[in-house]
Amino acid sequence: MFLELSALQLGALTGFMGFIILVIVITLIVGAFFLWISLGLVGVPDKKREFGSVIITQLLNAIVGSFCCILSWYFIKIRHDTSWGQAIAAWFLAGLIPLLIAFGIFYAIGGSLALFGGMPI
Secondary structure, three states: OOOOOOHHHHHHHHHHHHHHHHHHHHHHHHHHHHHHHHHHHOOOOHHHOOHHHHHHHHHHHHHHHHHHHHHHHHHHHHHOOOOHHHHHHHHHHHHHHHHHHHHHHHHHOOHHHHHOOOOOO
């Protein structure tokens, strides 16, 4: 069975894909800019940190990072005999749960008072 799209749906889908590509490109450029600044701060000579070269490095970093993420999901899927969706959800929750616990501890020891105007006298 083929998916039939109207011209309006196809246009919306194409526009959304274009937006996603634009976000990815902007993210890579911003990341490359910060990498370029960081390389300057650690003393890399100007000749070895041309912006075009830094963009290529940032693109490679993004590809390797995505590959490692997918590899992590694969290991969870295989080792625990789950679906891809369950593996991704478990991976996400494994990062989210410690963050929520840390925020809970922060608020429990009075951290919220410092955020919202200090302790009353």
